[in-house]
Amino acid sequence: MIAWVMYVILVTFALSASALAAERAAKVRRTATRWMWAASLAGSLVLPTTIAYVSFRLPDTLLSHAEPTPIVLRNATSIPMPPVLLDLGDAQPYETSGNVDALVRGIWAAASALMLLTLALGSALLHRRKRRWNEKSLYGERILVAPDAGPAVVGLLRSRIVVPTWLLQADHEAQRCAIAHERAHLDARDPQLVAIALVLLTLMPWNPLMWWQFRRLRRAIEVDCDARVLLGGHDIGAYCETLIQVGQRQSSHIGVLPAMADSASFLELRIRQMLRKPKKWARASAAALLCVALGMAAFAAQVTPPVGESLDRYTGYYQISPTSLVTVTRAGDGLTVRISGQIAAPKPFHLTPSGKALFAVKDGPGPATVHFVMDADGRASRLIASQNGRDVLDVTRIDATTAERINAALAARIKAQKPFPGSEKALQLFLSDPVSGAGMSDDLARIRAEQRASREKFLAELGPVESYTFTGVTKFGQDSYLVKRQHGTETVLMVIDANETLVSALQYTGTRTW
Secondary structure, X not given: OHHHHHHHHHHHHHHHHHHHHHHHHHHHHOOOOHHHHHHHHHHHHHHHHHHHHOEEOOOHHHOOOOOOOOEEHHHHOOEOOOHHHHHHXXXXXXXXXXXXXXXXXXXXXXXHHHHXXXXXXHHXXXXXXXXXXXXXXXXXXXXXXXXXXXXXXXXXXXXXXXXXXXXXXXXXXXXHHHHHHHHHHHHOOHHXXXXXXXXXXXXOOOOHHHXXXXXXXXXXXXXXXXXXXXHOXXXXXXXXXXXXXXXXXXXXXXXXXXXXXXXXXXXXXXXXXXXXXXXOOHHHHHHHHHHHHHHHHHHHHHEXXXXXXXXXXXXXXXXXXXXXXXXXXXXXXXXXXXXXXXXXXXXXXXXXXXXXXXXXXXXXXXXXXXXXXXXOOOOEEEEEEEEOOEEEEEEEEEOHHHHHHHHHHHXXXXXXXXXXXXXXXXXXXXXXXXXXXXXXXXXXXXXXXXXXXXXXXXXXXXXXXXXXXXXEEOOOOOEEEEEEEOOXXXXXXXXXXXXXXXXXXEEEEEEEOO
């Protein structure tokens, strides 16, 4: 969790640098600047979360095989996290790390709740103050007059202009400039933009760079508003004098609402921006700054999320056979395991953490666990499934390309409906039931030896084999045979490897005749 927080801050830093360069380019070109910071603020929340946790599947119409391989966005990144940041997430044992993660999540939720409560309380207090304000018409605008608030815009759904009482005694030009400034905020829906930004901050209040982005956004909103007022035909000298006058008589603070007044230093920057003349190399410098902005945004999108003790270190593909694999994906606080090409696991099952790299199988048949073997980079390299104290599956991680080939091979077998090479020979071997287990995999030979007594009783009731027929390939990729015996029939499902070794086999009774 700590490493993921560091990853988010690193991405936010890159997006902040991108927005800063884009803002400078926009100022040189005298275009709107607030959208750079709005995009940066949204991207700081959405981009790291999406890359770290989102995967998707292409539509079936674009794929030629039945089992589409999910595209994992984190696998498309190419810039690794600095080791010093990764170490922050791996420096503690599993139990301690889990406690720290739980504490961080609790603080996060509490901070979001506290911020939401603060915003709600501030909105309620503002609504209470508004009821004491008088309504008046000024230069065609229905405004609210407050003794100690404004000029500003209040309200989200029904935004209104509020001005201080002293503005009504100011000269007419100052009044027109102040009303024009607030009307520009309303026309651009700046109150709604600020509200959306606050929602984003509420979702991730612990990120200090997002607070800095929000501050830059609010200032960019005022700079853009100044530009729109001047484009409306107002005299630049009178407008600057109005800004200075409002700054000198700054009213009480109204939360985070768009307002004409701000700090003296920022007011000076706004006036300098309005009086700045275009420079000779404006286009070239704007193009260079835009390239820097795009480069930093690309860097942010290419930073690889940390694995840490995150469940993402276990997700991926593990090969069972040329036509069967295990797919492990995230599912909340646990993992989901899907096995293709195996009739014994037709449905996915869920894993819940029970120790370091150890998971319990939820609702499994009997006590079952899954243990992951980790490599030097902290990622799972093998998956070992155990049931009743015995290993039943030991498979190695493969890449997405290999997994796609396995899924394609399974789909091709199902479509072709042709038996494995050596399938009939393997069936004859299976039906002869050799004690030695020759021609079978070690696991199958062991299982057959353990079940020999019950199987002999079962076969004695059915009687000797009279004939057999290949009936096709199942949806799990197995060769299916219908075996006719003296007193009934049975179905045999088999998988044979490239060496014509019988890897797995399953037989069950169809009908009996006496």
